[in-house]
Amino acid sequence: MTFEPKILGFLCNWCCYAGADMAGTSRMQYPPNFRIIRIMCTARLDPTFILKAFSEGADGVFIGGCHLGDCHYVAGNYKAERRVKLVHDLLGELGLEKERLMLKWVSASEGERFANTVKDFTSTIKKVGPSPLRSA
Amino acid sequence: MSDEPRVGIYVCHCGINIAGVIDVEEVVDYAKTLDGVIVARDDKYMCSDPGQDLIKKDIVENKLNRIVVAACSPRMHEPTFRTACSEAGLNPYLFEMANIREHASWVHMSEPEAATQKAKDQVRMAVAKARLLEPLENPRVDVTKASLVIGGGIAGIQASLDLADQGYKVYLVEKTPSIGGVMAQLDKTFPTMDCSACILTPKMVDVSRHPNIEMITYAEVKEVDGYIGNFKVKVEKKPKFVNADSCTGCGQCADACPIEVPNEFDYGLGTRKAIYVPFPQAVPLIYTVDSENCVGCRMCDNVCDPDSIEFDQKAEEVILEVGTIILAAGFKVFDAKRKEEYGYGVHDNVITAIEFERLINASGPTGGKLLRPSDGKEPKSIGFIQCVGSRDVTIGNPYCSRVCCMYAIKNARLYKEKHPDAEIYIFYMDIRAFGKGYEEFYQAAQEDYGVKFLKGRPAKIDEDKNTKNLLLNVEDTMLGANLEMEMDLVVLSVGMEPPEDADQLQKVLRLSRSADGFFMEAHPKLRPVDTLTAGVFLAGTVQGPKDIPDTVVQGSAAASRASIPMSKGEVEVEPVIATVDDEACIGCRICERVCDFGAIEVVERKAKVNDVLCQGCGGCAGACPTGSMQIRHFSDKQIMAMIEAAFEEEK
Numbered sequence: 047m048t049f050e051p052k053i054l055g056f057l058c059n060w061c062c063y064a065g066a067d068m069a070g071t072s073r074m075q076y077p078p079n080f081r082i083i084r085i086m087c088t089a090r091l092d093p094t095f096i097l098k099a100f101s102e103g104a105d106g107v108f109i110g111g112c113h114l115g116d117c118h119y120v121a122g123n124y125k126a127e128r129r130v131k132l133v134h135d136l137l138g139e140l141g142l143e144k145e146r147l148m149l150k151w152v153s154a155s156e157g158e159r160f161a162n163t164v165k166d167f168t169s170t171i172k173k174v175g176p177s178p179l180r181s182a
Numbered sequence: 183m184s185d186e187p188r189v190g191i192y193v194c195h196c197g198i199n200i201a202g203v204i205d206v207e208e209v210v211d212y213a214k215t216l217d218g219v220i221v222a223r224d225d226k227y228m229c230s231d232p233g234q235d236l237i238k239k240d241i242v243e244n245k246l247n248r249i250v251v252a253a254c255s256p257r258m259h260e261p262t263f264r265t266a267c268s269e270a271g272l273n274p275y276l277f278e279m280a281n282i283r284e285h286a287s288w289v290h291m292s293e294p295e296a297a298t299q300k301a302k303d304q305v306r307m308a309v310a311k312a313r314l315l316e317p318l319e320n321p322r323v324d325v326t327k328a329s330l331v332i333g334g335g336i337a338g339i340q341a342s343l344d345l346a347d348q349g350y351k352v353y354l355v356e357k358t359p360s361i362g363g364v365m366a367q368l369d370k371t372f373p374t375m376d377c378s379a380c381i382l383t384p385k386m387v388d389v390s391r392h393p394n395i396e397m398i399t400y401a402e403v404k405e406v407d408g409y410i411g412n413f414k415v416k417v418e419k420k421p422k423f424v425n426a427d428s429c430t431g432c433g434q435c436a437d438a439c440p441i442e443v444p445n446e447f448d449y450g451l452g453t454r455k456a457i458y459v460p461f462p463q464a465v466p467l468i469y470t471v472d473s474e475n476c477v478g479c480r481m482c483d484n485v486c487d488p489d490s491i492e493f494d495q496k497a498e499e500v501i502l503e504v505g506t507i508i509l510a511a512g513f514k515v516f517d518a519k520r521k522e523e524y525g526y527g528v529h530d531n532v533i534t535a536i537e538f539e540r541l542i543n544a545s546g547p548t549g550g551k552l553l554r555p556s557d558g559k560e561p562k563s564i565g566f567i568q569c570v571g572s573r574d575v576t577i578g579n580p581y582c583s584r585v586c587c588m589y590a591i592k593n594a595r596l597y598k599e600k601h602p603d604a605e606i607y608i609f610y611m612d613i614r615a616f617g618k619g620y621e622e623f624y625q626a627a628q629e630d631y632g633v634k635f636l637k638g639r640p641a642k643i644d645e646d647k648n649t650k651n652l653l654l655n656v657e658d659t660m661l662g663a664n665l666e667m668e669m670d671l672v673v674l675s676v677g678m679e680p681p682e683d684a685d686q687l688q689k690v691l692r693l694s695r696s697a698d699g700f701f702m703e704a705h706p707k708l709r710p711v712d713t714l715t716a717g718v719f720l721a722g723t724v725q726g727p728k729d730i731p732d733t734v735v736q737g738s739a740a741a742s743r744a745s746i747p748m749s750k751g752e753v754e755v756e757p758v759i760a761t762v763d764d765e766a767c768i769g770c771r772i773c774e775r776v777c778d779f780g781a782i783e784v785v786e787r788k789a790k791v792n793d794v795l796c797q798g799c800g801g802c803a804g805a806c807p808t809g810s811m812q813i814r815h816f817s818d819k820q821i822m823a824m825i826e827a828a829f830e831e832e833k
Contacts, residue, residue, distance in 0.1 A: 067255045070284025078296035081828045090800025102829040119799035155697045
């Protein structure tokens with residue numbers, strides 16, 4: 047069987063989640079590997095959420111927020127950027143490839159950008175392979 | 183209510199939007215196996231009355247205390263189903279949605295099995311969160327019965343008058359010295375040929391005389407704090423160096439001023455003095471010293487009878503407290519220099535449509551006579567070129583500006599009225615005459631006025647160095663013929679772009695913008711003047727290109743929408759905000775520092791959240807090292823449960 051990665055996406059309500067909605071409304075087709083958790087702002091992201099997702103067996107974790115400067119809460123995405131960087135630096139020590147964690151800014155009107163991001167990230171994770179933390 | 187979760191799951195077919203791809207029956211059967219699920223059902227349209235009744239009936243009969251609907255985006259119907267829960271006596275925050283339309287059936291149309299699996303996973307995740315949901319109450323806050331309108335064009339004027347007539351206080355902030363906007367620059371208006379100033383200036387005067395409207399001109403909105411009902415707005419008033427109370431608008435100062443500079447109101451075609459009003463009917467009729475060009479000779483000061491010149495004026499900050507905000511910041515005229523092939527700014531006799539408006543206007547720089555810039559002669563032939571800066575992906579504006587067809591036809595007819603022998607061509611891609619009376623107006627231009635329409639846009643415009651006439655290289659796409667045409671004057675039908683200060687306004691108001699750069703409405707059809715920020719509304723071209731009738735409609739619509747919370751007098755605010763577990767809080771102050779809204783204060787080594795200031799972003803909860811800071815409805819426990827559920831199948 048071909049490897050179908052399971053990717054968890056944390057999307058902020060105002061930009062990336064709305065961008066994903068826009069991709070749907072525009073019927074843009076992309077791979078079905080994401081599972082999505084809506085949060086109001088990427089600032090809500092506790093670094094442990096990412097670690098938890100990997101420990102549960104996620105092959106990839108995606109965080110999508112508003113473009114820098116466009117945050118609905120002024121600067122939540124800057125906070126997310128710092129925290130994701132922190133986790134990024136930790137991944138190696140956990141035996142995980144850095145490519146497994148992606149942070150991207152997608153605005154409410156960028157349905158195409160969201161669809162392309164899902165395509166790209168899914169194919170990246172397919173290349174990297176199943177997470178070593180997946181329970182056998 | 184017992185704490186034991188009793189979950190009801192409702193899977194929507196959405197006609198065939200979901201059921202055409204996802205096996206709804208399989209999702210329902212699967213949902214029944216989930217922990218705590220009492221009932222699982224499906225319906226053709228869950229959002230319909232019968233669909234909602236299913237939920238309400240089950241809440242009562244099956245004593246359900248958690249509801250999950252798997253359907254469209256929660257951004258669409260979460261409020262609908264929350265209300266349904268409420269009506270059946272269940273707290274509306276004990277409801278959760280799984281988005282299986284926008285995020286599944288619509289984006290995996292050729293993979294029904296994978297889409298069904300995704301739907302099952304998202305339902306399982308939603309149930310995991312639902313089991314841990316807690317009831318929340320919406321606090322109510324009073325609404326300040328005052329509105330801020332940003333932008334004094336016709337949209338802002340209409341919105342201000344409508345709100346003020348209803349009895350609400352309105353602060354109308356305009357960045358230039360006068361209200362009126364672009365409409366004040368136009369000559370006649372299509373399709374009725376009303377003189378633009380004649381229909382606009384009475385409204386401008388109404389604004390200035392209205393007891394409920396406070397005009398703040400030559401001013402900019404710098405900061406907006408707060409939330410619906412209670413916005414605090416910082417406005418910076420630039421110094422006019424003229425006492426607004428005593429200036430009579432007599433104009434002796436401008437007569438005396440020795441400095442002449444190009445007048446931006448006439449797009450640089452005419453001149454004004456360094457002390458000026460933008461145009462004779464300006465409101466307020468108060469002179470402004472242009473500090474960039476003033477040399478400080480004080481000749482104005484010497485002639486001013488009421489002694490109104492005040493060179494020591496400084497920029498002033500005003501704080502306004504308002505309940506609602508209407509953004510009516512208008513648009514920017516496309517810069518024709520970006521279409522180099524047309525030679526604007528290089529060839530003397532290539533002008534833009536807005537310059538044409540100023541040139542045919544009686545109060546314009548030529549007193550209403552259209553004269554060629556190169557030699558001051560009246561043109562015997564004019565070519566109007568359409569879609570300059572619109573419907574053009576090469577310059578990044580794929581959209582239609584909606585007004586250029588009609589204003590070009592209007593201007594062609596106006597010139598033909600005075601010069602029946604002139605040769606007038608309109609070079610176009612399609613003519614869009616969609617409004618009331620527009621098509622008739624277009625037909626008459628062809629049949630009664632003899633304006634010639636040539637389907638094809640010139641590829642290039644060259645100038646005859648001797649005559650300064652223009653040579654147009656154009657393909658007549660109807661005949662399939664390449665033509666070389668000579669024109670005395672070329673008028674570029676420039677389109678609309680988002681306003682100059684769009685970036686700044688977006689930041690200050692925390693709004694979204696569409697791909698075209700204009701400000702985004704909450705829903706393109708059903709909430710066309712709302713934004714996603716409660717209490718902030720859009721009016722006019724700031725939302726997208728539109729003509730005067732549509733702009734006025736939106737001005738009124740925005741006023742009407744803004745009046746709703748003000749007439750109610752109170753609004754419910756989101757209970758999705760931060761909350762602290764006092765036991766676990768160690769008073770480390772990380773949350774206090776991380777909060778951008780000043781909503782957290784550490785008192786006696788415990789964090790305290792100000793419920794009104796908190797916006798619910800969760801920045802504090804994400805940073806809290808002990809987990810004592812939580813966001814209601816998005817708690818660590820709830821999110822962790824969703825993460826676990828997402829991968830349950832893998833185990």
